[in-house]
Amino acid sequence: MTKIPKSVADLKPGEKGTVCCFNDEVMSLKFLEMGCLPGSEVELSHKAPFGDPICIRVGGYALSMRLKEAATIMLID
């Protein structure tokens, strides 16, 4: 069985991961300038009511994004 690659959208609150790459070029530019880089450690802090958007911790600060956007940040498993 092939493993489905995991993205930031799959994290549970409190769960950590390391960014591997992005699957959307335009979106990735915004993440890069916000300091969310390949190799950065991210942690899901909390989700908004209704589970979307979410807030992650990266580079020492809190970054919120919609689930759709979070799904473009792939994690190393």
Place this chain on the structure above:
Amino acid sequence: MAPSSLLKAALIGNPNSGKTSLFNQLTGLNQKIGNFPGVTVDKKTGISKLTVDQQAEIIDLPGTYSLYPKSADEQVVMDYLFDAFLKATPDFLIVVIDASTLERNLLLFTQVRDLGFPVILALNMLDLAERDGKKIDIPTLSKKLNVPVVAVNARTGEGIEKIKAAMACPLHNAPERYFKPVEIAPAVISAVKSHMKIDNDYMALLLAHQYEGMLSLSAYDKAAIDAIVKENKFQSYSIQSTETLKRYDLIRGIIKDSISLPPVSFEKNRWSERIDKVLTHKVYGFALFFAVLFVMFQAIFAWAQYPMDLIDGLMGFLKQTLQEALPSGSLTDLLTEGVIAGLGGVLIFIPQIAILFGFVAVLEETGYMSRVMYIMDKVMRQFGLSGKSVVPLISGVACAVPAIMATRSIDNWKERLITIFVTPFMSCSARIPVYTVLIALVIPSRPILGIFNLQGIVMMALYLLGFLAAILSALVLHWILRSKERGYFIMELPTYKMPRWKNVGLAIIEKVKTFVFEAGKVILAISIVLWVLATYGPKEGMQEAKIAGEREAIAKGFTPAETENYIASKKLEASYAGHFGKFIEPGIRPLGFDWKIGIALITSFAAREVFIGTMATIYSIGDQAEDTDSVVQKMSKEKDPQTGAAYYNVARSLSLLVFYVFAMQCMSTLAVVYRETKSWKWPIAQFIFMTAVAYVSSFVVYSLFE
């Protein structure tokens, strides 16, 4: 004493880096707001006194994370820098850096340095960094970056003198090249450089990326760069991504020796996150948000009343004094009835606007507003709006003009446009007097369930109605408008902070100024035009009205004051405004309105509350008693000429109320929508749509109740 010299500087930095606080610390009340050329983004400049004989003019640029703009606000930064680059102004840039996220903040710093600007680095929020266990060695950082680094605390004002001293010293930092774009795109860079006659590689690269969106480039230059980019198959996205990654590599190398990070086990400062768990909770989060809204509206209604009464009294006094002091004539009338009345109509709203924007500023200062956007985003998105639409919609309760200007922070054009389109449905302060009069007219003041009052409930229902109209119209637009452009909600949630009252105060002043100068001038101008229309008319008609009024007054045995008021109402009927009212009467008759209401609908275009004044004149109350109670009394006595029953019955009054909830009757709003969307298409569409909604709803209400 030597003549004082004026240095020019610009503040640049990430959002939430404390840039505006620093600007406020440096300039205080010496600020003025203008516009950047060609765009409507506010340009804040201020004068800072550095030494006895030296001053600096400082521009506060909008916050941005990089020189690759993603919103209208950020585009301004790039255009400003390009212009500054060509003209070799300003003397230097102050890059404001949040020390607690040093790495990310330095990205913008290296970009600015690569453009060759002399730079002073203001290192802010060191206290936050230290609380996270990070220690920054400032002398080493300064040496490594090769620019003066000044530690400041923009909240307390610590280090402001030091930064002023650094600004006063001539700056000679050698140009630095962090990132060498020639390695990635040599052909494009040399071609752009030679076409634009510039000698900076990085500026050439930025132009190759962004020529399409640059406002300061001519069509000729755009076409030339477009040809260069196409010919060389310039891969904008991948080059930008390479650049950003390279810069982060460089930054890590630079700060390695100047920052000591906490040991891995160090429990990071997570108190902000713990507060978030409560404030973004699905129950407590929403409960708190609604509580905040409740307090805010309570404040607008209750607290604003005192200063509003005061302003009203003052304007009345001024008007009376002038009428007594000046010789009577049309010029005096123009001054008192047109100008002073118009001015009063503008000033009366200031208390409510100040209170509402004071609240918004406090919520933004503390960082809570970002959380409101965060918890509301999913809900708002169902209607084609964004979490960021919450601020404009709330602000719309005070005045749609600053509210629409607050939509600039929404990156996505479609979400922003929908927000602009529906914000005027929110019941603004100008509608309150109209609601008050009409509710007092037909809704009995009866207690409901012991604690509520029926009039209060109807008032609340009207606000709710406006909000529903906004949100449902958004849904309609969401279906109609198609957009390929993607919206970001990638947004920093700043740590919670105590509000700085100085910033709140300055924000209030800024919003009030915006209102007075943007909306106020239109209101004033229209008030004067309307005064002319209501005072003058076809000559014979006016003469006849006067004579007939006098004759009828004698027949009815009126006192001199009553006679004067009676003649005034007769003259209004014969005036151009009266003719207009009669002209539109056939159109508004299905809604239950006659030509008198027609006049009020037209004059409401200055500001909706003019309704009261117009009603006062039409029902010949005279301007001495232009208060709500007498208008209500007079209107309630008005009889239907056919049936003899009260003219303002439930059906007619409700129809009128609903009309005022929905109708677009504000020239200032239309003007600001035109400016923000840069096209007449949207204000016209908005006018037609809102008026149609108002017409149909009024018609339905009138038919149901009649």
